[in-house]
Amino acid sequence: MSELVERLEAAGIPIDDLTKSAMIDIDPGHFTDHDLEGFWHDRPIPFLFTSFGATRTISAPHMIATLLHHLEINKGQDIMLIGSKGGYLAAIIDRMLGEEGTVTILEPHEEVRLHTEDRLASHLCSGTIRVLRPNDVGEIEHLSGGFERVLITGSVREIPNPIEDLVIDGGFVLGPFGGPVHQRLLKREKQGGDWFDTDLGGVVFGPMDVGESETSPLDPISLANHIEDAFDLVGGMIEIEESTCARVRNLILALREMPPDLPYIDEESSEEEVMEHPVVDLLMSEIEWLGPLWPLFSEFLSIDLASPGSPEETSDFAGGHEDLIP
Numbered sequence: 001m002s003e004l005v006e007r008l009e010a011a012g013i014p015i016d017d018l019t020k021s022a023m024i025d026i027d028p029g030h031f032t033d034h035d036l037e038g039f040w041h042d043r044p045i046p047f048l049f050t051s052f053g054a055t056r057t058i059s060a061p062h063m064i065a066t067l068l069h070h071l072e073i074n075k076g077q078d079i080m081l082i083g084s085k086g087g088y089l090a091a092i093i094d095r096m097l098g099e100e101g102t103v104t105i106l107e108p109h110e111e112v113r114l115h116t117e118d119r120l121a122s123h124l125c126s127g128t129i130r131v132l133r134p135n136d137v138g139e140i141e142h143l144s145g146g147f148e149r150v151l152i153t154g155s156v157r158e159i160p161n162p163i164e165d166l167v168i169d170g171g172f173v174l175g176p177f178g179g180p181v182h183q184r185l186l187k188r189e190k191q192g193g194d195w196f197d198t199d200l201g202g203v204v205f206g207p208m209d210v211g212e213s214e215t216s217p218l219d220p221i222s223l224a225n226h227i228e229d230a231f232d233l234v235g236g237m238i239e240i241e242e243s244t245c246a247r248v249r250n251l252i253l254a255l256r257e258m259p260p261d262l263p264y265i266d267e268e269s270s271e272e273e274v275m276e277h278p279v280v281d282l283l284m285s286e287i288e289w290l291g292p293l294w295p296l297f298s299e300f301l302s303i304d305l306a307s308p309g310s311p312e313e314t315s316d317f318a319g320g321h322e323d324l325i326p
């Protein structure tokens with residue numbers, strides 16, 4: 001780990017002494033049973049495959065260091081994590097906070113929560129780490145007078161309710177805000193009754209809601225969100241005719257208005273089942289104008305993950321929706 005941290009520093013990733021010490025001290029292998037080779041090359045690695053096929057990852061080390069830098073951690077603080085990368089990120093923050101600090105993890109997904117509880121149970125904590133479910137918010141309010149920092153570790157469109165009320169005045173929420181393809185890493189600071197955003201750059205994280213990763217590839221809501229996000233990116237870079245823009249918006253609306261009880265499609269579905277699916281039928285009906293655009297959308301749905309801490313000369317590789325700094 002010391003060598004990896006040195007490579008991150010050489011690549012310009014900001015890492016102070018407190019962060020460096022904690023990252024070196026905490027073994028990522030304690031929080032995953034999967035191969036760590038990718039991690040040592042500054043890439044995300046899985047810590048859990050859910051029963052519905054979603055992959056949950058420990059972030060690439062450069063992103064871990066970046067999040068810790070922007071959290072502005074001081075000894076003894078109370079920090080909330082919404083998701084904790086299988087407990088790994090919580091363990092690092094706990095080490096940085098010391099014995100007077102408190103880390104409260106709010107974990108929405110039961111399988112991930114059980115994994116996190118299991119790994120942290122055998123981890124020697126410096127202070128206090130507690131793992132709670134979303135419906136334990138009442139207990140959170142009882143246990144804490146509020147949080148100076150809240151870190152959201154998966155993509156969201158807004159601060160989840162009722163997290164806003166748990167942030168003390170002068171505190172902030174840090175997280176990736178946006179759609180499924182692209183987000184902005186924002187620091188949203190609470191001052192009085194108002195929130196003020198600091199944009200820290202573009203990132204791509206997997207969804208905070210694991211259920212979004214477990215949907216059918218032809219789930220109309222998920223597909224609509226992806227098309228909308230990719231369309232926003234493309235539209236910001238090239239000029240698209242207004243008539244085409246209107247067609248894309250109508251397609252997105254049509255997808256979102258589809259009934260919720262559509263047939264489920266997976267890798268075991270037959271070609272006939274796929275071709276007869278209502279979503280495929282809708283897409284094929286729009287193929288005349290959508291066909292030329294689809295390769296462009298696909299290009300933006302495939303992300304190159306940056307790995308500044310990799311020892312290899314060529315550190316980028318094609319990937320999906322994992323977290324990164326582009």
